[in-house]
Amino acid sequence: MKASLTHSWNVTPAEAIALQQALRGRVILADRLGTVRRVAGVDVGFEADGTVTRAAVAVLAYPGLELLETTIARRPTEFPYVPGLLSFRELPAVLDALTQLCEPPDLLLCDGQGIAHPRRFGIASHLGLLMDVPSIGVGKTRLYGTGVEPAHQRGQWSPLRAHQEVIGAIVRTRSGVKPLYVSSGHRVSLETAIGYVMGCCTRYRLPETTRQAHRLASG
DNA sequence: GCGACAG
DNA sequence: ATCTTGTCGC
Numbered sequence: 001m002k003a004s005l006t007h008s009w010n011v012t013p014a015e016a017i018a019l020q021q022a023l024r025g026r027v028i029l030a031d032r033l034g035t036v037r038r039v040a041g042v043d044v045g046f047e048a049d050g051t052v053t054r055a056a057v058a059v060l061a062y063p064g065l066e067l068l069e070t071t072i073a074r075r076p077t078e079f080p081y082v083p084g085l086l087s088f089r090e091l092p093a094v095l096d097a098l099t100q101l102c103e104p105p106d107l108l109l110c111d112g113q114g115i116a117h118p119r120r121f122g123i124a125s126h127l128g129l130l131m132d133v134p135s136i137g138v139g140k141t142r143l144y145g146t147g148v149e150p151a152h153q154r155g156q157w158s159p160l161r162a163h164q165e166v167i168g169a170i171v172r173t174r175s176g177v178k179p180l181y182v183s184s185g186h187r188v189s190l191e192t193a194i195g196y197v198m199g200c201c202t203r204y205r206l207p208e209t210t211r212q213a214h215r216l217a218s219g
Numbered sequence: 220g221c222g223a224c225a226g
Numbered sequence: 227a228t229c230t231t232g233t234c235g236c
Contacts, residue, residue: 046228084224086225111225111226116225118224139225144223
């Protein structure tokens with residue numbers, strides 16, 4: 001039987017860090033996914049001067065990328081933005097939006113990092129673990145780790161490292177445009193993650209999943 | 220002690 | 227994240 005992973009969101013920053021340390025060992029970095037037919041993009045926006053968090057999910061068909069389903073959820077914002085603790089601010093609303101889906105997705109693409117995080121437990125890892133769904137972190141900027149710029153051609157990438165370990169990849173999703181920071185969230189290897197991110201990127205820097213979710217979260 | 224710091 | 231017009235480059 002699968003152990004329950006639910007926990008309280010009513011925590012202090014110090015307690016949040018302790019929770020990340022307690023859960024990080026459960027993250028699976030090997031490929032444990034089936035056929036991917038439904039890819040979900042997740043994004044968050046804020047309303048009413050930041051007092052309300054709005055989460056949006058856009059499910060696209062894979063590999064065709066047709067829009068299949070969308071959900072939106074609103075919750076009072078209860079946790080501040082603290083680098084390294086983003087999931088405690090955004091996931092409560094995201095979970096509400098995800099549970100509204102008619103059918104669970106086969107893969108999640110999150111705004112923000114997976115294991116490319118100081119405690120290897122970014123928002124994508126946290127969400128993938130809680131939902132028990134394969135997940136990938138897709139950040140627009142770097143949070144943790146070092147790496148060189150990949151060649152300027154679409155599809156080129158370079159490793160993102162921390163303490164001699166490869167924790168992610170700096171990926172050129174579009175020629176001549178600023179690269180993205182991709183990392184395993186849960187149940188997806190880095191190589192597989194890069195493949196799905198590229199598979200979701202057509203003519204823009206960001207994956208279509210993220211673009212659709214962003215349109216809903218802040219439109 | 221001084222920077223860095225997802226969204 | 228969010229506040230916001232024009233502007234440089236392909």
